[in-house]
Amino acid sequence: MLLVDDDRIQLKLSTLRLQDAGFVVMTASSAREALDLAAMSPPDVVMSDVIMGELDGFGLCRRLKEQPGLADVPVILLSAHYNDQKARELAVRVGASALIGRTPEFDAELRALRVALGQDRSSSKLARAVDVTETYEEQLRINANQMSRLAGAARSAEERYRALFESANDAISVLDRSGAILEANERWRIILGLTPASLIGKHLLDFAPRGRDTTGAELAAAIDRGSGRVHAVAIERPDNAIVYMDFSISVIDLEGSSVVLAIGRDVTGRFLAAQALATAEEKYRSLVERMPDVVWTSAAGRCTFVTSNIERLTGFTPAEIYVVGRDFWLERVHPDDEEEFSAKFVKTESDGSGRRFDLEYRWRRKDGTWAWLWHRSIANYERGGLAYTDGLLSDITQRKELEQSLRQAQKMEALGQLTGGIAHDFNNILATILANSQFLIDALGDKDPRLADANEIKLASERAANLTRQLLAFSRKQVLEFRISDLNEVVAGVERMLRRLIGEDIEMSVLLADDLGRAKVDAGQIEQVLMNLAVNARDAMPRGGKLTVETSNAELDAEYQSRHANGDPGRYVVLSVSDSGTGMDAETQRRIFEPFFTTKEQGKGTGLGLATCHGIVTQSGGHIGVYSELGQGSVFKVYLPRVDPDGVADQLWTKPKAEPGGQETVLLVEDDPPLRAAVQRMLASQGYRVLAARHGQEATQLALKHGDEIALLITDVVMPNLSGPEVAKSVKAHVPNLKVLFMSGYTDHAVLRSGELNAAVNFLQKPFSSHALTRKVREAING
Numbered sequence: 001m002l003l004v005d006d007d008r009i010q011l012k013l014s015t016l017r018l019q020d021a022g023f024v025v026m027t028a029s030s031a032r033e034a035l036d037l038a039a040m041s042p043p044d045v046v047m048s049d050v051i052m053g054e055l056d057g058f059g060l061c062r063r064l065k066e067q068p069g070l071a072d073v074p075v076i077l078l079s080a081h082y083n084d085q086k087a088r089e090l091a092v093r094v095g096a097s098a099l100i101g102r103t104p105e106f107d108a109e110l111r112a113l114r115v116a117l118g119q120d121r122s123s124s125k126l127a128r129a130v131d132v133t134e135t136y137e138e139q140l141r142i143n144a145n146q147m148s149r150l151a152g153a154a155r156s157a158e159e160r161y162r163a164l165f166e167s168a169n170d171a172i173s174v175l176d177r178s179g180a181i182l183e184a185n186e187r188w189r190i191i192l193g194l195t196p197a198s199l200i201g202k203h204l205l206d207f208a209p210r211g212r213d214t215t216g217a218e219l220a221a222a223i224d225r226g227s228g229r230v231h232a233v234a235i236e237r238p239d240n241a242i243v244y245m246d247f248s249i250s251v252i253d254l255e256g257s258s259v260v261l262a263i264g265r266d267v268t269g270r271f272l273a274a275q276a277l278a279t280a281e282e283k284y285r286s287l288v289e290r291m292p293d294v295v296w297t298s299a300a301g302r303c304t305f306v307t308s309n310i311e312r313l314t315g316f317t318p319a320e321i322y323v324v325g326r327d328f329w330l331e332r333v334h335p336d337d338e339e340e341f342s343a344k345f346v347k348t349e350s351d352g353s354g355r356r357f358d359l360e361y362r363w364r365r366k367d368g369t370w371a372w373l374w375h376r377s378i379a380n381y382e383r384g385g386l387a388y389t390d391g392l393l394s395d396i397t398q399r400k401e402l403e404q405s406l407r408q409a410q411k412m413e414a415l416g417q418l419t420g421g422i423a424h425d426f427n428n429i430l431a432t433i434l435a436n437s438q439f440l441i442d443a444l445g446d447k448d449p450r451l452a453d454a455n456e457i458k459l460a461s462e463r464a465a466n467l468t469r470q471l472l473a474f475s476r477k478q479v480l481e482f483r484i485s486d487l488n489e490v491v492a493g494v495e496r497m498l499r500r501l502i503g504e505d506i507e508m509s510v511l512l513a514d515d516l517g518r519a520k521v522d523a524g525q526i527e528q529v530l531m532n533l534a535v536n537a538r539d540a541m542p543r544g545g546k547l548t549v550e551t552s553n554a555e556l557d558a559e560y561q562s563r564h565a566n567g568d569p570g571r572y573v574v575l576s577v578s579d580s581g582t583g584m585d586a587e588t589q590r591r592i593f594e595p596f597f598t599t600k601e602q603g604k605g606t607g608l609g610l611a612t613c614h615g616i617v618t619q620s621g622g623h624i625g626v627y628s629e630l631g632q633g634s635v636f637k638v639y640l641p642r643v644d645p646d647g648v649a650d651q652l653w654t655k656p657k658a659e660p661g662g663q664e665t666v667l668l669v670e671d672d673p674p675l676r677a678a679v680q681r682m683l684a685s686q687g688y689r690v691l692a693a694r695h696g697q698e699a700t701q702l703a704l705k706h707g708d709e710i711a712l713l714i715t716d717v718v719m720p721n722l723s724g725p726e727v728a729k730s731v732k733a734h735v736p737n738l739k740v741l742f743m744s745g746y747t748d749h750a751v752l753r754s755g756e757l758n759a760a761v762n763f764l765q766k767p768f769s770s771h772a773l774t775r776k777v778r779e780a781i782n783g
Helices: 008-020 031-040 057-066 085-093 107-118 122-128 133-167 187-192 215-225 268-290 310-314 318-322 326-331 335-351 397-443 451-474 487-502 523-539 558-564 586-591 609-619 673-685 696-709 724-732 748-754 770-782
Strands: 002-004 026-028 046-049 075-079 098-101 171-175 181-184 228-236 242-254 257-266 294-299 302-306 358-364 370-383 386-395 483-485 506-511 518-521 545-556 570-579 623-629 633-643 665-669 689-693 710-716 739-744 762-765
Touching: 002 008, 002 031, 008 046, 008 107, 026 031, 031 046, 031 057, 046 057, 057 075, 057 085, 075 107, 085 098, 098 107, 171 187, 187 242, 215 228, 215 242, 242 268, 294 310, 302 318, 310 318, 310 370, 310 386, 326 335, 335 358, 370 397, 397 451, 483 487, 483 523, 487 506, 487 523, 487 545, 487 570, 518 523, 518 633, 523 545, 523 570, 523 609, 523 633, 545 633, 609 623, 609 633, 665 673, 665 696, 665 724, 673 689, 673 770, 689 696, 696 710, 696 724, 710 724, 710 770, 724 739, 739 770, 762 770
Parallel strands: 002 026, 002 046, 046 075, 075 098, 506 545, 665 689, 665 710, 710 739, 739 762
Antiparallel strands: 171 181, 171 257, 228 242, 242 257, 294 302, 294 386, 358 370, 370 386, 483 518, 545 570, 570 633, 623 633
């Protein structure tokens, strides 16, 4: 079939529909072209639009019927405007098989085709004999009127288009395919302050500020593609002000040419508001992330938001916290705090009452250690039908420990005042008893049977007097005779007595520093301290063991004070007593200096020995440190202020000259979290890269991952599961040339004697200052 239509879009749509129906279609865009095609290749049927250029559909039909070879070809005329009785009569007279009104579905056209192809073509011949001249001329007049109406409608449409184009709230521009502006509407004058005519020939990108953003490149890419949306394109006005526009890019056909339509919308207000909001949110996020407290939000018993520092506090990542509910948190609350936690937190969350809560409780971290948490809500609100709560979570472990230390100190002070007063009065009574018992002994003869009773009274009184002296020492009300003393001489003076006191099944070593400083103390009381510590050590080694007494110098800095909450920064003389006995757990260490506290069997001790030591040392201006682990023995260190030869205390601590740091990678292994964090901080401040491990297994994994990057291993000697030497052996299997620095709360001599280490290794004794650590690390790496 031959399809004729001067509307290219309509021609294309009709062709597709006919091909779908199974027709083989030839197309022509004018009557002249159709006549030429039909002459060369006569079709089975012709379908033509009525209104066309110089020759319309009626004229085409008449011309086809006048040619002998085409006279029998059915012709179907189509029109969206001509469908009245006169038009149908004219169609019959010019020989058309039918005049069909166009339909959107093309169904009527297809039906007419099928009818035309099946009818008797002789009817065409009859129609051809009719004189149609008069009717055709009349129809031409109708066509002319219709064309005039269509032209008027076109002008009206043009005017409406122009009105819409110029009054649109969006900036509309027509561009060629390179992006040059062909036409622009009036909205551009408002946005840029330039007339639309002055924009012609310029490129949209001419108004993009150079080097200010990347949106210009995105717009250029969209124009090149001929499609796309670009948001917040920066446009610079002639007065240098910046406006931001969203653009929609598409390709259209205009008067036979392909052009680009760019529709732009001024979004400056929205963009600047969004930018301000983003800046505010970034400031808020930065503030929240830098806060030491954890910020959280919960709804329906689950955490919906939590800051990343939750991992530092609990060991759990935010992702792990989000997937668990309230029960998980409750399960990790300390048993002693569960009741209060449930009463305040769980009940408030469950009943949706919106009440605030403020809790302090102990909570088990991921690594099994306990942390004191301060948990409180700060706001309750509803959103989307759910009740939300915002709050804060703080780690108050250190504060609780300081409070405990303060309460302990206050309790000790109160006990000291009480026992000091009692001992003072009791001494007067004992003095009277002792004097009168002596009078009685002197008066009785050697044969008097009452002499033994009098001697018992005197011995009991002397034991009671010794007890009161201990109480006075504990309460720091004992009168001490301070003199500048050499602790080496004090130790040497009681060494023989100590050896007899501890027994033959205990091996005793005395190690005295050659350069030991002086301390202003009561030598007799320090002897008492040394003997009490030795007796305690002996009792901790019922099956024998090793006892080491040694002296040394030490420098304690402000960081040591912050970690241990006792002792001022300064230079000290240290008296250490180490044993290889049973050791103590953390709870026992916390209470060892309490008066009357003892771990010995009933009748084996008064619980005043260590309390007396504490009182004497504190009254002398010093303090006692203890380091112990179950099954690993204990070490007590007596720190006494060092004085110069003139007797002036050398207590004022000045920061020592900084030792050279480094940039090497150090693998740190320490099972005590606060100490591990402190050492890591010391090393990092000197430039070292620190890989911190909690135990030997973790250290081995880090060694596998980082290998030869590691220059030094620093490890505690005594740890659960794998000891320091075992950790070193495991790590060195992966890093053979690794240097190792051991550290321990036990003295180096005690560790050497235990067989854990040999004298050739690098060793650092706890506690230590940043200066001492830096110096030892540098020596170990360089050595």
